[in-house]
Amino acid sequence: MLEQTRLSNLVKSKGFELGFNQIGISKAEKLEKEVPRLEKWLNKGFHGTMSWMENHFDKRIDPTVLLPGTKSIVSFTLNYFPDEEMSNDEINISKYAYGEDYHFVIKRKLKELIKVLQDEIGDVQARAFVDSAPVMDKVWAQRSGLGWVGKNTNLIHPKMGSFFFVAELLLDIELDYDSGIKDYCGTCTKCIDECPTDAIVEPYVVDGSKCISYFTIELKSDIPITQKGKFENWAFGCDICQDVCPWNKFSQPHSESAFKPHPKLLSFEGEDWAELSEEVFREIFKKSAVKRTKFEGLKRNIKFISN
């Protein structure tokens, strides 16, 4: 067996052992097609106040500029679809934030994987990325066959839907490369039709500055009054364009114990949210991604959708 095939198999088998759901490998090269798309997106101001999206353009579209010597990108997905969802009558939190912050969970796994590779290969340059600004997670995962980027701009796998995170390892070794799969959105437009803020401005393009996820997580100032009444109870993130996607009928509950919600979260009711204290916030969201918006941010969001 060729050495690069043996190493490709090793990365994948160890990755699956660590609990990742899908693993695919792409050749590291400049993302030519993404250059005009990202430029247009930024020029239109679709990043709103996320000014960090303007940084590192050259690194973002070329991993060999980000980390010279990079030859391969290994993409990973990790399912977060819960076995039980919050009732969305009063306040809703996106499913991705129920349990421990995925950045920590995934980084832990990838660190372990890097150690296995270093023990096996010796001198290998390996860097882990998850949701980090200079790497286009979905584009790499799509290239390596882990799904297609749908009209709602999420990566969708035909057997898993889209409720999963995406991460990658940048490596300075040659591996065997996988190829992409086709787009199965077809004539469907459900996500576009159901987005309450009309953030999916055309198929495959989300105006980030109109997305509930942006308003409730990224925006640090007051939420514009023009958005009043549009959030359908989403107080942190929004799952609508994924909940309505027919491919998510195939979602299966995750088996990642770190993603289990705090028991109080699922049974929280209207008054509990209205009276949420900083102490309870700290307890329920101790390790959660919800901490990104801080106690004041979550209170702002709850107030915005409640009256």
Ligand code: B12
């Ligand atoms: C910035 C960002 C956001 C912003 C902007 C969203 C966006 N669509 O860009 C905000 C805060 C709104 C956001 C929201 C969410 N996000 Co977010 N986000 C990111 C981040 C950090 C960068 C994405 C990016 O590069 N955007 C820039 C634009 C240009 O890229 P794009 O929208 O993907 O646009 C592509 C298409 O529009 C396409 N395109 C443009 N024109 C055309 C034309 C045609 C014909 C075609 C075919 C394609 C095409 O090319 C563009 C470039 O590839 C990534 C992590 C990362 N480092 O990659 C996570 C990430 C995309 N987010 C993620 C998640 C989970 C979410 C939410 C679901 C969270 C939630 N529940 O609230 C929502 C979903 C909203 C949505 N429908 O996109 C996951 C997605 C996982 C998956 N299965 O796809 C990621 C990958 C994080 C991770 N590592 O897991 N996010």
Ligand code: SF4
């Ligand atoms: S996450 Fe919600 S607000 Fe954002 S594009 Fe999807 S449906 Fe629209």
Ligand code: SF4
């Ligand atoms: S809802 Fe329909 S159009 Fe939107 S991403 Fe899913 S399959 Fe594609």
